[in-house]
Amino acid sequence: MKRLENNGDQRNQGFCVHCGGVYKTDDHVPPKLWLDDPLPENLAIAPSCRKCNKACAENEAYLACLLECVIAGSSDPAKLRRPKVAKLLASNFSLAEKMDSASRTENGQIVWNIEADRVKQGLLKLARCYAAYELNEPRTDEPESVLWMPLQSMTPDQIEEFENPDVPAVWPEVGSRAMSRLVVTGDGYENGWIEVQPGNYRFMALCDGSLRIRMVLREYLACEVEW
Ligand SMILES: [Zn+2]
Numbered sequence: 001m002k003r004l005e006n007n008g009d010q011r012n013q014g015f016c017v018h019c020g021g022v023y024k025t026d027d028h029v030p031p032k033l034w035l036d037d038p039l040p041e042n043l044a045i046a047p048s049c050r051k052c053n054k055a056c057a058e059n060e061a062y063l064a065c066l067l068e069c070v071i072a073g074s075s076d077p078a079k080l081r082r083p084k085v086a087k088l089l090a091s092n093f094s095l096a097e098k099m100d101s102a103s104r105t106e107n108g109q110i111v112w113n114i115e116a117d118r119v120k121q122g123l124l125k126l127a128r129c130y131a132a133y134e135l136n137e138p139r140t141d142e143p144e145s146v147l148w149m150p151l152q153s154m155t156p157d158q159i160e161e162f163e164n165p166d167v168p169a170v171w172p173e174v175g176s177r178a179m180s181r182l183v184v185t186g187d188g189y190e191n192g193w194i195e196v197q198p199g200n201y202r203f204m205a206l207c208d209g210s211l212r213i214r215m216v217l218r219e220y221l222a223c224e225v226e227w
Contacts, residue, residue, distance in 0.1 A: 014047065017132040018056070018125060020140045021049035029129040031060040033084060034217070035197045043196070046129035059122035065089050065099055066114065067218050073110050075099035082200075120146045126203075127213040127225035134205040139227050144210065148223040151216070162214065162222055165192070165206060 015023050029044040048056070065088065068080040077090040089096050102113045123146055132138040151159065195202040199219055206212040215223045 015138075016049035016052050017046045017128050017138055018048060018052040018140065021052070023047040024050045025053045027053055027056060027125075027129060029126060029133065030196060030201050030203075031057070031064070033060060033064045033088065035200050036082060036084065040197055044129065044133045046133055052125075055121070056125045059118045059125065061088065061092070061095060062098070062115065062118045063122040063217075065095055066102070066112070066119075067220060069099050069103070070112055071218060071220055075103060119148060123148060123215065123223050123225055126215060130203060130205050130213045131211060131227070135207055135211065137207070137211055139211065141227070144226045146223075146225050148221055150220055151222050152220075154222065162224075163193075165204075165214075166208070 015021065017027075025048050026045045027048040029046055032039060032043075035043075064082075064085050068082055068085045068089075069075045072079045072081060074080075075089070075096070077086040077096075080086040080089065089099065098115075103110050104113070105111070124143060127143065127146075128139055154162065192204045192206070193202050194204065201215070201217060203213065203215040206214065211227045213225045217223065
């Protein structure tokens with residue numbers, strides 16, 4: 001990916017994009033754990049305080065493991081497709097225990113018990129980074145909604161709307177990265193979607209009255225955070 005400079009104003013610089021606290025560390029967006037090596041160049045970085053950074057890391061690890069387990073239909077690290085996550089799960093006892101106890105078999109089908117708040121916090125964190133990084137609109141307030149659903153559970157109409165939303169009625173702020181992308185081509189910018197790593201992660205930032213960040217994780221989970 002090309003690194004696009006954020007030429008917007010100073011609103012999102014110098015404080016934690018999650019809580020407005022003191023900027024101490026950089027958060028990679030998406031987290032490196034969600035991507036395979038070699039990592040794409042120029043991953044987005046968002047300022048974060050230590051407390052939020054730590055909380056985010058736990059939720060991100062949970063979500064990465066959960067997704068791989070659901071996709072594999074097993075919490076056995078040897079059966080997971082992404083080596084990075086398999087390695088983490090094999091070495092992290094508490095995560096492994098969490099994954100083991102998250103699934104049960106009902107009528108021959110595996111049912112996963114999801115810690116909804118962890119998933120919500122994990123997605124919200126990313127959305128806050130993108131709001132600040134892509135749209136230059138830092139949002140530390142609570143969003144209107146945080147939604148997620150497997151793509152395969154969506155109706156054809158829902159998928160169509162999710163994948164190809166109407167052109168934003170209001171364009172992103174001049175100087176923001178999303179604005180820059182409208183004039184930069186050949187940057188994995190397809191139909192508004194920015195593909196960070198094929199098969200693993202893509203996202204879209206929409207600014208049409210409300211502010212919406214859409215993400216697709218592992219081409220499995222469709223997510224949207226709206227303010
Ligand atoms: Zn913070």
